Every structure is written in C-alpha cells, then in structure tokens.
Amino acid sequence: MVSNIIELKEKLNNEEDIKLLFNETIKKAKKCNEKYNAFVTITDSYEHIESDSILNGIPYSLKDNFSTEGILTTGSSNLLKSYVPAFDSTVYEKLKNAGAVLIGKTVLDELAMGGTGTTGHTGIVKNPCNESRMIGGSSSGSAASVAAGVVPFSIGSDTGDSVRKPASYSGIVGFKPTYGRISRYGLFNFASSLDHVGILSKTVTDAAIVTDILKGYDPKDMTSLKDDGIKYVNEINNDIEGKKLFYIKEIIDVETEDEDVKENIKLFYELINKIKNIGVTVEEVSFDKSLLNAILGSYYSISCAESTSNNSNLTGLPFGERIEGKDYKEIMINTRTKGFSELIKRRFVLGSYILKRENQEKLYLNALRVRRLIVEKMNELFNKYDGLILPSTGGIAPLFNGNDSDKLSNEYLLLENHMIIGNFGGYPSISIPYGKVNNMPVGVNITCGVMKDALTLNIAKKLEELIEYDGGEYHV
C-alpha cells in the first residue's frame, strides 16, 4: 500500500462523495470510540472548504490539544473539559484550507504529559492491535484512530516520543519533522523547547503528503522555520544506495530477561542485514554511556520545569472549569485541585522544585548542559552519517497494570527512551512498523540531522518497501 490518502482521493469526484465519506468515517469513529476510546469529540457537523490540494475531502483526526475555534478542546484534562477556543491553531487552519475534513478530536494523556494513554479525563485508550494492551502516549487517540482504520492520518504532538512511540506500539507510521518545521501556534504548550507537531499515518508517503501541507514559517510562532522549498513527497523515492546509517552500541546492547526485547533486537539485526544488501552502509558506533544514562533525568528536569511554568495560566478564572470559593485564591486552589489528575500535580511539584532559585544550577541548568553535550555528539555523528537507526522501543506495548507506568522508576531501559534524543536536538525522526513480536507490532526509528526532513522520509520510504510490513488490518 503506497498511500491511503491517494487511494481515498481517487474515489472522491464531487462534494457528494466527500460528504458520503465523511458520514462513513463518523460511523467508524463512533465504533472506534466504543471499542478503544480514541475520541474526546466526534464532529457532528460537516464542514468542508473546497480546495485543489491533495487533501481535499480527506477525513482526519486531531489531537485534543490543538485549538479549534468553536470546537471543544480539552487537553484531556478535567480543568478544560468545557473549554471552547476562540481561535484556530495554525495546523487546523492549514488543514481546513487544504480541504481536509475534521472528523474528531482525539484523547491524549492529560495535557500531553504522559506516555501510557491512561490519564485522559475521558478514560483509558486501548490498543486496536490488542485491547488488553496500552497504545502508549501521549498521542494515544490519534494513533488508535489511524491504527483502527478510521482515518488515513491524524495530527499529534511529540515532546519526548509522544507521536513515535504510540505509532510503534500500534503498527503505524509516526513522524516528527525538524523543530519549528510546523508551527506550534495554538498547540497547548507542554515543554516549549521540546514540543513538535507530528503526523501519524499508515504509510510514509502519507506522512510526507501531510507534512508538505503543514510546513512553513508562521509569524504567530517565532520558533517556526522558513520553508525549505522542498516538496517532500517528490523526494521519497530517491535511491538510497551509498547512504550511511549508524546505530549506537550502548543503546542496543541490552542485558535483559525480557523475551520480547530479545526478539525485537534479533529482528533489528535481521533488518540491518537486509539494509546492507541494498547498498546502504550500517555501522555500529560507540557513545559515551554516562551521557546516555543522563537522558531521562535531563528530560524530566527540562520538561517538568517548562510545563510548570507553561500551565500556570490554568486558574479557572478567565477560562476553565471554575470551582467556586470564598475568594479568588480559593477558587484557584479548588479549581486546580479538582481539575488536575495526580500525575499532573506530581510533575508540577517536581518542576517547581527544579525551578527554585537554589536548585536551578544543579537541576535545571545541568540538565540543559547534558542536552548540549548529547546534541553536539549527535551533530558530529550526523556529519559522518546520514542517519541513526534503532528499534523505536525495547519491548512491545505494555499490558494495563494499574497506575504504575507513569511513575518515575530506576527500572528503565535506554532502548525504551532513546527517542528523546530527537527532541533534544530538534531532529526529524520517524518510526515505521518493521515486524511483530509476540503478535504485537514493533517499530524501527530513523533520525537524521536537523533540516534533513526529506532525507528522513526518503530513507523511511525505502525501508518501508524493503520491510513489506503486513501487520494485518484492525478495521472497526
């Protein structure tokens, strides 16, 4: 399958066809919601702006942390459960003008701060590949809506691996372009220096098609990049013979008793051999393990500090689910106490502690220094190689096991968390499905240097052809 978007597009000859497809998609979305709880809101009104874009008439879903004027946007938080924005995010505006048809807003981990799909205010999101397993997060409902065959693409956000990991866990493609390639205007900030807009789709071609529509400078987002003038979908079929990839020994050398992780690593080495057979060089490189072991701590430090500050506007006064009290302070305390889940409160306390004047040097600034060391080393490697290749995760999508998965723990594998590197450096990074372990999909991750978005998609497309992944269909 080359492109779900093109396949659908060929069936759309007029407005009637587009409306019919919308109605069919809404029915699927409702079924998907009953089974997997992917949506906070399923659109009840048909809105379509005619356009000559390739996305004209194509249905899609949008993570519920992108502002949509007049449409409920909750961030999957009780505090915002009735919030209706007064403006559009740039992403939504661009898709609307390209003729794409929004069919629903998808569930996320509350305020995008989590990786399990279990903390949204409307309940847990189940994995369409196996309902007893998580889909990961925070773009949980977006991944479920694509994996279940409701929509050909969905828009998510990725601060640590929030697009790529749920994509990997559900057998679909998850792509985050270079930091700033797509405007963040109207996206609820989590950690502004790490936040990226990302695309979830069934195929690499579709991720390229959607990125082509969304990219470009936006005066409303000072961190957005000027357009590179490249149409990515035209570059994805380039020959990659002679390209050089690397993987990091210290990440892949895992001592584990987990049979799923062992099987995944075996699959990875098999893929590496296949890649070498098509004339691509793949080399093992060594990376300072003390820096790699510092990734997760640095990530938590930076992201919690930034999110505590970013979300201080959630008071319940100018907007949000206000809970009354005897004065404005009590209103804020009541609102924030009832509005935030336990996980969010724990992250905010951590962030507040990190930002305290006497802690900043050791906790916040040292995390930012580690970030620089990792990024500088990666940039050196990207001068020598075209891209990094690694399994997207160590294991398969976890089983639901109470509320433990989002608690900080010393028991973690580097292989489970390495995709954070892509956010530290703002690198274009993609996860594509490459096989099954224990009857669940696993993904392989390609990350390239900054601004090498076309190359990332090109390599991913060629690997997609090589892998010929057939994960089966999970239609609702």
Place this chain on the structure above:
Amino acid sequence: MVTIDELKEYSNNLMFRMKEEEYETLSNEFDTFLGWMEYINKIEGLKDIEPMYFPFDLGNVELRCDEPIKSIESDYALKNAKVVKDGSVIVPRVVDGE
C-alpha cells in the same frame, strides 16, 4: 532528601491540594529523580558547558513591526469565563465595604 512537609509547601504554592498517599508516591519519585540528577552532577566538566535552551540556533527569529494587529473581541475571549460582568471576570470581593 525532600520532606513531605516541603512537598506540601510546594503544592500549596502551586495552588492545589494533594492526598496524603499522593505525597508518598511523590516522595518516592523525588528520591528517584534526585538520584538521576546526582549522577548527572558527577559528569566531568559539566559546569563549563553552556546550557542549551533550544535545539539549535533559531537564526530566523524576527520581531514583527510595532503596529496594531487584529485581535479577538473581548466578549468573545470572555466566553469561556464562568462569571462575567461589564467585560470583566468577576471574583468574590476581597476588600470589605461598598
């Protein structure tokens, strides 16, 4: 080591309450996090490195011209506030008297 009382002070400053058992979880997380950071603080030569606030140099940052631009009307912006009067968000009186 961060005490439960200190954690309560933080949540109080952040303007929310937490349950007693939630502070226990939080305290354990602090132990984990501070352990990670202790490890990080031992990385040689770290203090001489410039902190990295953004992924790369955002060379194209431009300030817009200092000219008025269209913004949303205040009535519209206030649509999400629960209690509004005369274009303002209403909160309980904090000063006695008329």
